[in-house]
Amino acid sequence: MSAASGPLTGIRVADFTWVWAGPSSTLQLAHMGAAVIRMESMRRVCVLRMLPPWLGGQPSLNRSGYFNQYNQGKRSILLDLSKPEGAQIAKRIVAVSDLAAENFAGGVIDRLGLGYEELRKVKPDIVMISMSGYGRTGPESSYVSYGPAQVPLSGMSSLSGYAGWPPMHVGMSYGDPNAGLHAAFALLAALYHRERTGEGQYIDMSQWESTMAVLGEGFLEYSMNGAQPPRNGSRVPYMAPHGIFRCAVAQTGEGLPDDRWVSIACGSDDEWRSLCRVMGQPELADDSRFRSIADRKANEDELEGIVEAWTSTLDPFEVKDRLQAAGVAAFPPLMNRELAEDPHLNARGFFVEKEHPEVGVRKHPGIPWRMSETPCEVWRAAPVMGQDNEYVFGELLGMSSDQIADLVAREVIR
């Protein structure tokens, strides 16, 4: 087992997070070599461990691909924070850490006696982030929330969807990873400040607010024109064609979906001209219905019909190859299997395949950036529950095996 590498080597994180948003933030830190210690508990098992896909299909806490994706490179201990002695041990971990993160509903961390004011008593320069659904202040601060609910709550659902259809979910609980990335950025900015001044601080983050931060164009439009931007499928005001078009039905067998599609977008008249050439209809480029972007927007239904009549007899990857060769942006929507087998992602070494004690070697998406001087690497697979009890309680905190046995007997640790 190789050691962690990356620019945050030597930084330790006391990780009180769970579900998806919180672990998404500490995942970024682990990706950069920080030592992340997840404090898990049998009394409140991380929801991700109880969600599929599980290897073999049967529920099993250590076999969830969902958990194993977002906890790569972290350590796990089992510690009962609801017992005063458990909270005391958590504070000993904080005392030797640089960063602390939690995403319980508002107020919960304080009730556990592990709020910022308590943590700074044991580690005055700790940088701590709370990332509850609604933030630490305000009349709804104690409301409960999960990532799936952040999509409608933030306005993203009312802005996304097919034209004339109801508000839509966007296919994933986007509020969670987006909050996690923003939280990681805020933590690192505060860590940078600490390194320069010696000062720690507390960060109050609301998942709701960080989701609205990536919907700027919707809020600005409302502010300018006083109206809700209409749901409009994949169309945008400034490009046409700009959509996802049906391709020939795939002959895949193997129980795979057989409907196939390709995205095509033309950002300029030149790109539109190239598309017409590849479609074998060069005269369309000068057709008065489609000559300029304004013309194409005005006749968009007709335009999309023509493009789809062409794509619907073709394989999506063939469309991609032919259009990319002509400088037109095109790519099929990839499903999970196609991502796993994508030649480009594999050539870039994006996927991580590390041995896990219970699921063996499974392919997981890895780190979406490469650093030239401090290479980032997932140093080991996600932990099974309590995998690092011995390292953390024994080696890091210096407890004797008798002390550990006593705590186990009293179910403070498991």
Added chain:
Amino acid sequence: MARALEGLRVIECGVAGAAAYAGKLLADLGADVVKVEGPQGDPDRSLGPFPGGEPHPEKSGIFLYLNCNKQGISLDLGHAKGKDVLDRLLADADVLITDYPLSQSEALGLDYERLAAANPRLVMASISPFGQTGPYRDYHAYDITTSSAGGWTWLNGWPGHPEMPPMKPFGRQTAYQAGVNAAVATMGALFWRLRSGKGQHIDVSAQECITAILEMTFAFWPYMQTPTARWGQRPIQPIDFFQCKDGGWIFVLCVEEQQWKSLVDLMGNPEWAEWEVFANRLVRAANWDALKPMIQEWVSEWNTDDLYRAAQEKRIPFAPASTVADLVSSPHLKARGFFMEIAHPAAGRLTHPGAPYKLSRTPWEIRSPAPALGQHNESILCGRLGLSTSELASLREDGVVSP
């Protein structure tokens, strides 16, 4: 220092919105960000939305949102003298963030080896649709392209309607994600630079930024050899939209069993809730077609806001499908001071989303609205680089700097 990133000199040079979002994240925590635009301006100036739908380069909503707190210069990087000015800016910069397509960034001389020879402390983040290496590195891409290549659009559709196409979510989400990933990686590299004194190059792939966040859907292949459905994996229920009496939409969500019990209680403990086919979140998903109409019937008796509050009262994580109007008038968001009124000389006073996080010692803040094209040409070129006014005038004459 009152700001977390005070004194940090960032040069942002981009055309795809991703570098602009990374620059915004740094600028809003106090970094000194100089945005380098071409003579025609950032393409975002032409995307809108615009007041009254009338295009105007100083009134594009996405540009105004992404570029507060920055200084702006306009420089023709296709011109040797333009490249020279940029080189001089980069010689004492801390960070360069760029999202030019690879072919262009090479032509513009945004080459890390060359820049690092002059400034070894430079941290350079290169954002691109597919990254700096691999067979797709030169592919042409917009947001919908990388959103598809990353695996998102395949998931985005309506449950039970496989005849409808995969779809892009609202907004340029791959630009936002590539931007925040670049900002995270840049901060990691800057932290390491404080300890080592050395800069480095960061390669950020927008495709990978999306593939890295596909919830549990990717893992269904390596763990269960199950292809994902276009309308998203919903292994548990309830997790769905329902229409209320007043026409609004509520998102009904129970993640934990305790929340389902509370919902059953709120519904008045109907007899069907005890049926074995609804006994836990996994079987509720398997029998969702049977369960959904019963919940719909109950939801139909409620107004959206009443149901939202009643559920939250019992700690059930319901949420309304908020409209933008709902959000800007939310008492909770008002109490937290989330939305910001920002006055811009051309576009007037507009309401922007505000701080995504509140740092206790080094606050997030807005200091200035987005720059007009070339607004800071003189202060940066003369003030920072020490050009004389006649040198600036000659650059203007050559069309290197405009206006």
